[in-house]
Amino acid sequence: MPTRINQRPTQRQIAAQVGVSVTTVSRILNPDESHPERWASPETVTAIQQAAAQLGYRHNALAVSLRTSRSQTVGVLLPVVGDFVTASIYSGIDDVAREHNMTALTASTLDEPVLRAERTFSLLDHLVDGVIFADAHLDEDFLDSLASQCVPFTLVHRRHPDHVCVTADDVAAGRLAAQHLIGLGRQRMAVISGPRFMSTGVDRSQGFIDAVAEAGLPAPTVFDSDLNVQAGSDAMRAMLASPPYPDAIFAVHDAAALGVMSVLRHVGLSVPDDVAVVGFYDTPMSSAMELTSISVDLNAMGRRALELLLARLSDQQIESEVCPVTLTVRRSTDPSLPSEAHDSTAQPVTSTVRRAPRPDVSSPQRANRAL
Amino acid sequence: MPTRINQRPTQRQIAAQVGVSVTTVSRILNPDESHPERWASPETVTAIQQAAAQLGYRHNALAVSLRTSRSQTVGVLLPVVGDFVTASIYSGIDDVAREHNMTALTASTLDEPVLRAERTFSLLDHLVDGVIFADAHLDEDFLDSLASQCVPFTLVHRRHPDHVCVTADDVAAGRLAAQHLIGLGRQRMAVISGPRFMSTGVDRSQGFIDAVAEAGLPAPTVFDSDLNVQAGSDAMRAMLASPPYPDAIFAVHDAAALGVMSVLRHVGLSVPDDVAVVGFYDTPMSSAMELTSISVDLNAMGRRALELLLARLSDQQIESEVCPVTLTVRRSTDPSLPSEAHDSTAQPVTSTVRRAPRPDVSSPQRANRAL
DNA sequence: GTGTTTTCCAAAAACGATTGACTCAATCGA
DNA sequence: TCGATTGAGTCAATCGTTTTTGGAAAACAC
Numbered sequence: 001m002p003t004r005i006n007q008r009p010t011q012r013q014i015a016a017q018v019g020v021s022v023t024t025v026s027r028i029l030n031p032d033e034s035h036p037e038r039w040a041s042p043e044t045v046t047a048i049q050q051a052a053a054q055l056g057y058r059h060n061a062l063a064v065s066l067r068t069s070r071s072q073t074v075g076v077l078l079p080v081v082g083d084f085v086t087a088s089i090y091s092g093i094d095d096v097a098r099e100h101n102m103t104a105l106t107a108s109t110l111d112e113p114v115l116r117a118e119r120t121f122s123l124l125d126h127l128v129d130g131v132i133f134a135d136a137h138l139d140e141d142f143l144d145s146l147a148s149q150c151v152p153f154t155l156v157h158r159r160h161p162d163h164v165c166v167t168a169d170d171v172a173a174g175r176l177a178a179q180h181l182i183g184l185g186r187q188r189m190a191v192i193s194g195p196r197f198m199s200t201g202v203d204r205s206q207g208f209i210d211a212v213a214e215a216g217l218p219a220p221t222v223f224d225s226d227l228n229v230q231a232g233s234d235a236m237r238a239m240l241a242s243p244p245y246p247d248a249i250f251a252v253h254d255a256a257a258l259g260v261m262s263v264l265r266h267v268g269l270s271v272p273d274d275v276a277v278v279g280f281y282d283t284p285m286s287s288a289m290e291l292t293s294i295s296v297d298l299n300a301m302g303r304r305a306l307e308l309l310l311a312r313l314s315d316q317q318i319e320s321e322v323c324p325v326t327l328t329v330r331r332s333t334d335p336s337l338p339s340e341a342h343d344s345t346a347q348p349v350t351s352t353v354r355r356a357p358r359p360d361v362s363s364p365q366r367a368n369r370a371l
Numbered sequence: 372m373p374t375r376i377n378q379r380p381t382q383r384q385i386a387a388q389v390g391v392s393v394t395t396v397s398r399i400l401n402p403d404e405s406h407p408e409r410w411a412s413p414e415t416v417t418a419i420q421q422a423a424a425q426l427g428y429r430h431n432a433l434a435v436s437l438r439t440s441r442s443q444t445v446g447v448l449l450p451v452v453g454d455f456v457t458a459s460i461y462s463g464i465d466d467v468a469r470e471h472n473m474t475a476l477t478a479s480t481l482d483e484p485v486l487r488a489e490r491t492f493s494l495l496d497h498l499v500d501g502v503i504f505a506d507a508h509l510d511e512d513f514l515d516s517l518a519s520q521c522v523p524f525t526l527v528h529r530r531h532p533d534h535v536c537v538t539a540d541d542v543a544a545g546r547l548a549a550q551h552l553i554g555l556g557r558q559r560m561a562v563i564s565g566p567r568f569m570s571t572g573v574d575r576s577q578g579f580i581d582a583v584a585e586a587g588l589p590a591p592t593v594f595d596s597d598l599n600v601q602a603g604s605d606a607m608r609a610m611l612a613s614p615p616y617p618d619a620i621f622a623v624h625d626a627a628a629l630g631v632m633s634v635l636r637h638v639g640l641s642v643p644d645d646v647a648v649v650g651f652y653d654t655p656m657s658s659a660m661e662l663t664s665i666s667v668d669l670n671a672m673g674r675r676a677l678e679l680l681l682a683r684l685s686d687q688q689i690e691s692e693v694c695p696v697t698l699t700v701r702r703s704t705d706p707s708l709p710s711e712a713h714d715s716t717a718q719p720v721t722s723t724v725r726r727a728p729r730p731d732v733s734s735p736q737r738a739n740r741a742l
Numbered sequence: 743g744t745g746t747t748t749t750c751c752a753a754a755a756a757c758g759a760t761t762g763a764c765t766c767a768a769t770c771g772a
Numbered sequence: 773t774c775g776a777t778t779g780a781g782t783c784a785a786t787c788g789t790t791t792t793t794g795g796a797a798a799a800c801a802c
Contacts, residue, residue: 007521008495010788021752026790041750061496062433062442063788066757071433081461081477087453094479103493106452106477108465122474124379125432150378229659255655262659284626285656288600288633381758392782397760412780434758437787748799755793760786770777 009055017055018047029057065127074309075123076106077116079135084283085253085298089134089156092302100310102129109135111197117142124151130309136160137197152312156305157298159199159320164312166304166321168296170200173325174207177250177278177294180327182215184334186248186276189220192235192256194227201227204252204280221246225256232259240267247275248333254279254286254293261289261332276333282326292333296325380426388426389418400428436498445680446494447477448487450506455654456624456669460505460528463673471681473500480506482568488513495522501680507531508568523683527676528669530570530691535683537675537692539667541571544696545578548621548649548665551698553586555705557619557647560591563606563627565598572598575623575651592617596627603630611638618646619704625650625657625664632660632703647704653697663704667696 011025027039028048065071076093078086097104107119130152143163155165191208194201205222212220225231239245251257257279264271271277279286282295301323308318331337382396398410399419436442447464449457468475478490501523514534526536562579565572576593583591596602603622610616622628628650635642642648650657653666672694679689702708
């Protein structure tokens with residue numbers, strides 16, 4: 001019993017079967033030949049196509065790439081795989097890749113520089129046509145060195161001062177959160193941000209801080225955290241340990257916001273009466289937890305990142321882009337809203353003209369079957 | 372300014388610089404040559420190595436694969452990317468891949484057969500050495516056709532009756548959940564399962580149903596759902612709409628369990644006094660929500676799936692494996708437990724001899740960091 | 743009948759590496 | 773001293789395509 005997959009038919013086999021040269025086979029089977037009929041008679045064309053179909057021929061992507069030095073492949077560097085945010089971005093990238101008959105190869109870097117470098121080089125070894133980084137660090141110079149080697153790439157989600165990127169309007173998002181809380185009469189703000197190397201947290205905090213300052217309120221306390229549930233809980237516990245605790249918290253990631261809410265609930269403090277909470281990304285979890293959250297179309301950001309990269313690959317000039325953000329108000333800041341668990345019509349408030357589409361609540365519900 | 376990345380140094384360049392043939396360069400630079408010294412004098416060896424380092428030489432993975440017809444690459448088919456479950460499995464696969472100097476290419480199939488086929492063939496076009504499917508459907512025959520073409524593959528997470536797979540002990544897990552709830556005196560059970568083609572939901576439900584029947588209790592109501600938050604909410608609302616509602620619910624995915632809990636909270640029912648809830652996977656979210664949950668070492672499952680595949684590739688006989696599951700009791704079933712938000716020491720109860728390691732809350736959890 | 747264009751196709755050189763089979767010394771064994 | 777071994781490499785074929793060049797035969801122009 002043969003184990004290897006090496007029995008793939010080749011153009012040579014088709015050529016032998018039809019009685020033409022591989023040259024002709026290649027020309028006919030090559031989809032982007034401008035003039036398929038220009039190279040063979042109609043009979044030859046159909047003969048080749050039939051033989052190809054009968055043998056189950058498929059291009060050998062490796063051989064094609066080697067010959068053309070274009071792999072129709074892009075690399076995507078993600079900080080983690082499995083996160084709602086990176087997954088949404090990736091799905092946008094993947095959509096565009098498919099539209100262009102390309103493949104998106106991913107690798108996760110865990111935000112560790114050595115792993116990122118290793119992974120990037122591994123992708124380049126596979127001759128990816130370009131790379132998208134979703135894990136840029138504000139202060140790194142790895143990207144500069146890549147740029148100097150003429151590796152085409154774009155950034156997405158997290159920006160770097162010197163390179164083209166597609167980001168959310170993070171500063172505006174921070175302001176939006178602050179203005180919302182200020183409008184509710186909150187006075188003592190806190191921000192749960194991320195590590196300092198992430199532009200997302202830094203920019204959102206900055207926007208928030210600016211808006212609070214402009215309102216003449218005391219400067220918010222800022223926590224740099226790892227932006228997960230545990231980190232949110234830890235931060236909230238720290239705040240409770242040193243009163244007075246804030247009456248409004250802006251977490252730059254829903255996960256941290258959930259950690260915050262979970263702690264508040266257990267010490268018997270009311271959300272939003274005692275503490276209002278605003279999160280980020282509007283994850284499915286946050287609507288279940290009725291968390292007010294800011295969202296951005298991550299899928300669209302991914303799309304744009306690859307579209308820009310492709311433009312760059314066809315030698316066009318490209319520039320950074322900023323995507324609008326939306327605030328969706330729920331009961332974690334406004335108790336007067338109806339409970340979403342029964343009636344999911346929260347009101348989106350947009351920083352721009354766009355309105356966020358609401359998730360479809362009337363999803364197909366499978367049979368209520370008893371076994 | 373040149374845009375393409377085609378300036379990669381080749382062995383030919385090194386050969387020219389050192390003054391030897393590419394053959395010699397290849398022999399020296401090839402790590403797995405049995406006798407590196409057998410082919411060149413020490414001076415030549417160092418000369419070649421220096422030249423390689425100086426030029427920044429890296430193997431052209433495509434050329435190597437084409438020649439050797441071994442790509443050192445495996446394909447991983449995931450139902451979705453971005454889910455906690457698939458991400459954990461993938462990370463295990465990726466770890467093993469790295470240990471073996473291989474690359475794991477992923478593709479998501481959204482559980483759609485056509486997309487799965489398309490993606491699989493695309494991976495095969497890149498001459499992956501083997502494939503791991505994390506998205507098997509119980510009833511599909513696609514896998515059979517692949518097997519008949521001698522494509523080496525293994526399954527993980529979801530099983531298929533005819534192929535080698537690494538799964539959780541799903542039946543035991545269902546029993547474990549049932550026994551726990553029965554032990555708490557619950558009488559009216561419900562199960563929120565997944566689509567019928569997923570072995571995970573089917574097996575877990577079956578184990579649960581069996582244990583309930585053995586205890587002489589009425590058969591549980593079973594909901595086939597999409598296993599997300601919304602589906603959990605929908606199911607719970609449906610149950611409330613047709614009394615009597617159950618006093619214990621087993622959801623085969625934490626997300627659905629959270630949907631359930633969110634609805635219960637909003638109608639003023641107490642968890643666990645009115646309804647006990649057990650989830651699955653013990654996601655970070657579930658510990659924040661104090662959800663009793665069953666877990667399995669998804670990372671280890673991923674590891675084993677690739678290890679088995681590699682064994683298969685070296686022509687060893689391989690067999691399916693089942694991984695033990697663990698029940699972690701929290702306040703969603705047992706109100707007497709201390710609140711985890713302050714003191715995170717939940718008690719694991721294992722279906723086998725193993726005890727699940729508790730997440731280390733004091734150390735920085737790199738892997739779980741979000742954006 | 744001759745020149746020109748079209749139609750249809752093939753030869754052969756790449757792409758960057760690997761590998762079995764050689765070669766050509768120098769050294770060794772007895 | 774003669775054959776055998778070892779050391780240090782090279783040659784050339786090959787993996788499966790693409791692409792440049794070229795060219796025979798047929799069709800057409802005049």
